[in-house]
Amino acid sequence: MSDTYISSSPEAASKLSHESDELRFIQRVARLLLQYNMRTSSLRERLEEIGQALWLPLQVQVGYRTVTVYTPDGLHVHAQAPEFRINIAVSAEVNRTIDKVCAGKMLLPEAIKLLDEVEQTAGRHSRWTLSLMFGLAAGALAWLLAADWAGMAVIALSSALGMLARQEMHRYHPVLFAMPFVAALIGSLLGGIVILLGWTQTPGICLIVPALMLVPGPHLINGLYDMLENNMQTGIPRLGLSAGILVAAAMGIFLGGWLTLGMTTVPPSTVAAQPIPLWLDIVLAGVASCGFGAFYNAPWRVLWTSIACGMVGHGIRYLCLANGMQLEIATLFACVAIGFMAIRWVSSMRIPFAAVAFAGAVPMMPGVLMFRSIGGAMDIAFAGPSASLTLVAGTLANMFKAAFVVGSMGMGLLAGAWIGSQVFRLLIKVRT
DSSP: OOOOEEESSHHHHHTHHHHHHHHHHHHHHHHHHHHTTOOHHHHHHHHHHHHHHTTOOOEEEEETTEEEEEOTTSEEEEEEOSSOOOOHHHHHHHHHHHHHHHTTSSOHHHHHHHHHHHHHHSOOOOHHHHHHHHHHHHHHHHHHTTOOHHHHHHHHHHHHHHHHHHHHHHTTOOOTTHHHHHHHHHHHHHHHHHHHTTOOSOHHHHHHHHHHTTOOHHHHHHHHHHHHTTOHHHHHHHHHHHHHHHHHHHHHHHHHHHHHHOOSSOOOOSSOOOOOOHHHHHHHHHHHHHHHHHHTTOOHHHHHHHHHHHHHHHHHHHHHHHTTOOHHHHHHHHHHHHHHHHHHHHHHHOOOHHHHHHHHHGGGSOHHHHHHHHHHHHHHHHHGGGOOHHHHHHHHHHHHHHHHHHHHHHHHHHHHHHHHHHHHHHHHHHHO
């Protein structure tokens, strides 16, 4: 994306040549941090930190997919992100470059050149490795949700194929919602065939989990963060984007189910869920978090952070639920722990908080409740005025419970990060 400079006076224009390196650097940083999904308050703080280091006081205005940075001399630069992405390798390299510039260890021309190339030079997992890891993560998540063996096998296969399809489609820049729709459609078609053949007794999980892997956790929780921090102009659109992705995935589920089974809603499982021991819950959560961390392109050297967050968080939630706590409260405590752990690694490794925390917390996303809410809404739409009170009440209950669980996740991660930052700051003061 090209730089944009606008001056409000001839005096400001005359200073442009002297400050062009500073402004070009700020524009590239603003675009990359925004595009790779840094939440609004953190983005603003990072840019103001750069301004202080460059002796250039800045005012930052963040909108949905746009950032405008103003200088006291009447100049401003504008950056726009074509879409939100998650790429830990890119985010980490951008943050390290900012640190070096602020510390005086890297000159601006060198930093600008590095930022211009970072999206091409940052390492990526191979498509086959990523698809394999994502498939294993889906199988682990299905096990956590008590799918049977046939269900787990088809879920792992369809999620891996869906990932390959998304990677191939991404090369052609299709409509944003086409990729989750196609990935969910692949999962529901394969799941529908397995159900039709009578190979599984957990049909609902078999259809939903491949789409559950598409739940936009980073967008949901970033949107919630922005709203909690009173950044409504960015929080509401992020939540709208999340809703669009969920609806696209739900349409893929129901189209595949209708083509194979003639269904209009997700069928329930025909067997009762069997509890699993704590150690297995923790291991499966680690596998699922590993898959999500790889999906967010976490380098191998930092992937363990997502695994650790997922294992500890899910273990805490397991213990809370086993002692009679409600799902919302158990999720809150688990995410406080994840936020506390993640903020420490964010500071030391310069990796984005969202990527580490989200990969650990995403296996706790109430995707089944979300998709059952959408399915119930479709049933109500089909039934019209004759929809039963039981159907309406069940749909609203699923919808509200999903909303409260997501809210607990967001507040827990934010609270854990705040507590962790205060504790670590206090420890640093004590040591010095």
